[in-house]
Amino acid sequence: MRKSAFQHRIHALRTKLSDIRPDTAWIIQPENRQYLSGFSAEDSQLNESSGSLFINDKACLLVTDSRYSAEAQKEAPDFEIITAKRGLLDALPTVMEFLETQCLGFEEDHLTWGLHQQVRRTLRKLDQPPRLTPLKGVVEELRVIKDTAEIKAMEASSDLMSRILAEVIPSLAPGRTEKEIAWQIEGLAMEGGADGLAFPSIVASGPNSALPHAVPTDRKIRAREPIILDVGVRIKGYRCDMTRTVFLERPGPKFRKIYRTVREAQLAALPEVRPGVKSNIPDKKARDLISDAGFGEYFGHALGHGVGLATHEVPRLGPEKPVKLEKGMVVTVEPGIYIPGKGGVRLEEMVVIEKNGPRILTRNPHFYEF
Amino acid sequence: MRKSAFQHRIHALRTKLSDIRPDTAWIIQPENRQYLSGFSAEDSQLNESSGSLFINDKACLLVTDSRYSAEAQKEAPDFEIITAKRGLLDALPTVMEFLETQCLGFEEDHLTWGLHQQVRRTLRKLDQPPRLTPLKGVVEELRVIKDTAEIKAMEASSDLMSRILAEVIPSLAPGRTEKEIAWQIEGLAMEGGADGLAFPSIVASGPNSALPHAVPTDRKIRAREPIILDVGVRIKGYRCDMTRTVFLERPGPKFRKIYRTVREAQLAALPEVRPGVKSNIPDKKARDLISDAGFGEYFGHALGHGVGLATHEVPRLGPEKPVKLEKGMVVTVEPGIYIPGKGGVRLEEMVVIEKNGPRILTRNPHFYEF
Numbered sequence: 001m002r003k004s005a006f007q008h009r010i011h012a013l014r015t016k017l018s019d020i021r022p023d024t025a026w027i028i029q030p031e032n033r034q035y036l037s038g039f040s041a042e043d044s045q046l047n048e049s050s051g052s053l054f055i056n057d058k059a060c061l062l063v064t065d066s067r068y069s070a071e072a073q074k075e076a077p078d079f080e081i082i083t084a085k086r087g088l089l090d091a092l093p094t095v096m097e098f099l100e101t102q103c104l105g106f107e108e109d110h111l112t113w114g115l116h117q118q119v120r121r122t123l124r125k126l127d128q129p130p131r132l133t134p135l136k137g138v139v140e141e142l143r144v145i146k147d148t149a150e151i152k153a154m155e156a157s158s159d160l161m162s163r164i165l166a167e168v169i170p171s172l173a174p175g176r177t178e179k180e181i182a183w184q185i186e187g188l189a190m191e192g193g194a195d196g197l198a199f200p201s202i203v204a205s206g207p208n209s210a211l212p213h214a215v216p217t218d219r220k221i222r223a224r225e226p227i228i229l230d231v232g233v234r235i236k237g238y239r240c241d242m243t244r245t246v247f248l249e250r251p252g253p254k255f256r257k258i259y260r261t262v263r264e265a266q267l268a269a270l271p272e273v274r275p276g277v278k279s280n281i282p283d284k285k286a287r288d289l290i291s292d293a294g295f296g297e298y299f300g301h302a303l304g305h306g307v308g309l310a311t312h313e314v315p316r317l318g319p320e321k322p323v324k325l326e327k328g329m330v331v332t333v334e335p336g337i338y339i340p341g342k343g344g345v346r347l348e349e350m351v352v353i354e355k356n357g358p359r360i361l362t363r364n365p366h367f368y369e370f
Numbered sequence: 371m372r373k374s375a376f377q378h379r380i381h382a383l384r385t386k387l388s389d390i391r392p393d394t395a396w397i398i399q400p401e402n403r404q405y406l407s408g409f410s411a412e413d414s415q416l417n418e419s420s421g422s423l424f425i426n427d428k429a430c431l432l433v434t435d436s437r438y439s440a441e442a443q444k445e446a447p448d449f450e451i452i453t454a455k456r457g458l459l460d461a462l463p464t465v466m467e468f469l470e471t472q473c474l475g476f477e478e479d480h481l482t483w484g485l486h487q488q489v490r491r492t493l494r495k496l497d498q499p500p501r502l503t504p505l506k507g508v509v510e511e512l513r514v515i516k517d518t519a520e521i522k523a524m525e526a527s528s529d530l531m532s533r534i535l536a537e538v539i540p541s542l543a544p545g546r547t548e549k550e551i552a553w554q555i556e557g558l559a560m561e562g563g564a565d566g567l568a569f570p571s572i573v574a575s576g577p578n579s580a581l582p583h584a585v586p587t588d589r590k591i592r593a594r595e596p597i598i599l600d601v602g603v604r605i606k607g608y609r610c611d612m613t614r615t616v617f618l619e620r621p622g623p624k625f626r627k628i629y630r631t632v633r634e635a636q637l638a639a640l641p642e643v644r645p646g647v648k649s650n651i652p653d654k655k656a657r658d659l660i661s662d663a664g665f666g667e668y669f670g671h672a673l674g675h676g677v678g679l680a681t682h683e684v685p686r687l688g689p690e691k692p693v694k695l696e697k698g699m700v701v702t703v704e705p706g707i708y709i710p711g712k713g714g715v716r717l718e719e720m721v722v723i724e725k726n727g728p729r730i731l732t733r734n735p736h737f738y739e740f
Contacts, residue, residue, distance in 0.1 A: 044681070045681070047479055109485075112482060113482070183557075310415065
């Protein structure tokens, strides 16, 4: 029988576990959980987990409660589903004894300090209490290289998002509000069969476009100002993230220059997004070009980031802590120039890194050849 | 000059701090942050904080980054805004020295183990390193009693949600899908001026209604089956949470009995939701009635929970860990009976506890007098 994608991922995790201290991985972070098991439930609040995976060389358990056990059975056939009636802490000793865990690895960037304390106290009651050790991003490192099924899902979310923008952009007209446009995008995402948005859409016009983090307002869009659409949808959990900046009419020389500079920075960075290159190099290409054009101080964020089950994941394409880019990574390339109080331009492609370089998944045209 | 609601809350926190070990409260949990400062930004991911409050008897600081500083200035006038260019950990030593912090209280149920470690390492470099101590739910305890402005916001979100259901319920017809109905609700919420939904709407028909946690599907609703609508919107951050169970035609005797039992359980519990009563009493009233009717094993969850800036907050109205109910609490009263594979009925009111008992904020009628 062919191994499922999940079995491959579990195998990769087990191989990693054999090199590090913990013998059992405890997975509660929702995207890590979905990556390893297929179980797609979200946590409604940080203190309301829908389930935990426990994986070691003996077994794969998914501990959940009665609200989720039917869904877990269906979605995670590689896991044994345990329905913990009185919650995780109550079930934990039995689970640890069954797995013969000596050292339990936890997700240090998701587990709260409070729950860590409670677990530590619970484990102490056992005859041979397992130790607790951080997993140090082990699953996040596995997630960084996307497999065929993952790339296919991201092609699907990018294609849908591209189709939506191809419908929305021609419909833009002076007088429509940012909120209306954001709502139109969400409606088309739902009609188009998305699980939902990847993140709340950014529709930012005029001075609002100078805020990289802008929330859609009741402001009416105008003819000669930048309108940033930074948008994405989710399909089978996998996200798309793309940005276009639109002008309804030809803007003045300043914004023409800004747009041209951002686009040139993006085109300079893209060829460097290929296997073997350090992740700071594409950022430097774009940043140098923007600085040379006199806008260096107005490009405040990193060039890009990994995308997958989460909108923001490793690797980061920024000046600091470079890592080597590899085949199968999916990243954004999104230079921007933001003039406070005036407006900004950001252009973002999401690309999959292939043997010879980046393949762009977000295929809408850029509109302006000023 | 009159004190703002935020100044009152800061004063209450300072009073609490004078009784416990930490002299400075470090607040990162988004609802706690909004409660104390008005700063309403959300965190896009757990590892992407939009800001931290630091409050002691000397000062109120809001440490954020350039993406959020304009918003922070506007929303949090009682706080001094610090824009930390290189992130929180970089700014922390200066902040601690400025505040002369000796013991820093952190939110143990929100701070991750990993960030706690990083902060500990950062603080150790100081000449006089402050200690780190959990705040033990101090802000959550303040939030449990709602002030006038908060109750007003929750009246607004409840009124909007009631109007939406009054429009949606008569529009239900066999053949419409759960997803379509959920989407209709979201559209009306946006049109009605909500910030957004309080949580993803539950629209669960037929056998799906037996799952207390159901996600809307493409299933078409039918005439004589239960359709659970568990819905809520947010206005100024404050949430509404309400549930109606609808039948398009008179159901058979079994579901008539179930509906009647749930409604009677709710009516039995409601008068006990008043100041001075222990929080397990209303649950017991409802649970006993449901058990006496023979459905005890089909009511698996607690009777209710607090609502406010979060959908689920203290107090919990369940059999365990009773607390005394007080004037100004806002809680749900939501008994349910769920027959696996067949269907369920849940009826949920959100009430504010007043001197003489509960005032129901969710005023839609219940439709069935079988």
